[in-house]
Amino acid sequence: MSPRQDPVRAWIATQAQTWFVLHREGQLTAAQRQQFVDWLCESPAHAQEYVALIGFMQDVQHVAAQNTTDADVLIARARAEVDVDNVQPMFAAVGSHAADRSPPRRIRTPVWVAVAATVASVIVLLAGGWWFHERNHYQTAHAEQRSWRMPDGSTVHLNSSSEIRVRYDDKQRRVDLVRGQALFQVAKDAQRPFSVYAGDAVARAVGTEFDVYRRADRTLISVLEGRVAVWRLPDVFEQARHAMDADAGNSSRQPIAHLDADQQAMISGHSAEVSQRDGKVRKTVAWLQRQVVFDHDSLGSAIEEFNRYAERRIRVEGAELRSLQISGIFSAYDAEAFLRFLERQPDIDVQRGTEEIVVSAAPPENLEKRVEKSYPNIW
Amino acid sequence: MSDRRSYWNRILGEHGPGVTAFIRRRVRRAADASDLTQELYLRLLRADRAELIRNPEAYLYTVAVNLVREQAVLDRRWRHTVDAVDPPGDPALVDFRTPEEQVDLQARLAQAAELIDELPAKCQAVLILQYRDGLSYEEIASRLGVTTHAVKKYVVQGLAQCRDRLRRSKGGAR
Structure with a gap:
């Protein structure tokens, strides 16, 4: 098996497993069934993987049914187990959120944690008077996605080349998105709002699910579930000065926007724009499924998305070609499939170098040859 | 939910071992496996979409079961000739197959x-x-x-x- 194929195969397998699990949960919605059929019909490998998975699960079912361990023992062991930090969930984009509405169960902070936090704060004060109790740093490499469970039960999914710093104290939960993109599933805690700082933007929630994508010049905040308040950073600085010791959640300062599910806000140094367009949020969080979704996007920005994951950089030549509109759903890790799609376009040429891949406009005289090349069976 | 579960158990009970064994056996041989996968896929594409969407998992499974029945005849006929060949494993296929054919x-x-x-x-x-x-x-x-x-x-x-x-x-x- 070539190493190039491996992540794609693993990705297909994860999709199959996700669908399988969703099926075992209960009746899928019509939209989900449609999505599942689309997935099955997308490639023979998908149908094959799913049938093979069914076969394997028959064995699992058989073995599980013969297990003699007491249910209470199983549960006790499961509860005692420390969470693995590298989960690869894909439900945010595929699954129905309705099933997950039950609030995450927050167990009250045990005494030893409180003691540890106090000790930590003393150490931190000694170290330089800094004000938070817990500080953590998480990052992903190029083409890597990871997820972590935070101490409060919230989950953070980091996209490729992303970095966050997490600071919790008893007044607030603060995350700084240093670069890249992160999706947050926030455990409810009315006492400690959850704030994400990214560039010029701050998004604050109590318990919800939202995505923050920090780009060089702007930050995009997308809400999947619940409600998120958004500030532009200068406001928050001012606010912080006003209410240094006060509860960070009860500020007199008004946020520039409140976002509900399926809404997005684009924040830059000069402007803030709130929009609600069908499918936009779904598109923004497609990365969780390791997909990229284009909907009349320019080829330039599409390639920029692929370059977040690709091993070899892809470059598009010419302003006209860069502004060409692209629509479709692609695997984020299969730039090759996207390039083959481009190659099939009669007026686009793809040159694969060792250092980079160049996409350019094909010379018009080659059109016939290109059609022949792209569709060998057509004649 | 319980209806679904019993349906699933029934279909697994009736056809499960056959399909599993079949797939495990067939996918061992690259050519057969891609034939099977291709056929399964083509039948999905040819399926009535509304019908398929109504219960996709069961539909997929039924198609696989039908393939088992049809191919079982061929398999019996070809077993002796085909089994003599030992082609390389197929890297393009992902499944839960085990290394042994049987x-x-x-x-x-x-x-x-x-x-x-x-x-x-x-x-x-x-x-x-x-x-x-x-x-x-x-x-x-x-x-x-x-x-x-x-x-x-x-x-x-x-x-x-x-x-x-x-x-x-x-x-x-x-």
């Missing part, structure tokens, strides 16, 4: 048992409570004190681990 049920189940044993306790608990005790994900979630979302994640993670292990053992045997 792995008997006991060996296969022993392997599955071993894989389940190696799973994280959370995933183990979910699979056993689900398949042995018939609990729903929701019920399991409340017993474990986590969200159903988390329960589903444990299963997907666990299956991914099983798949990795199976692939590695297959690679080692080759």
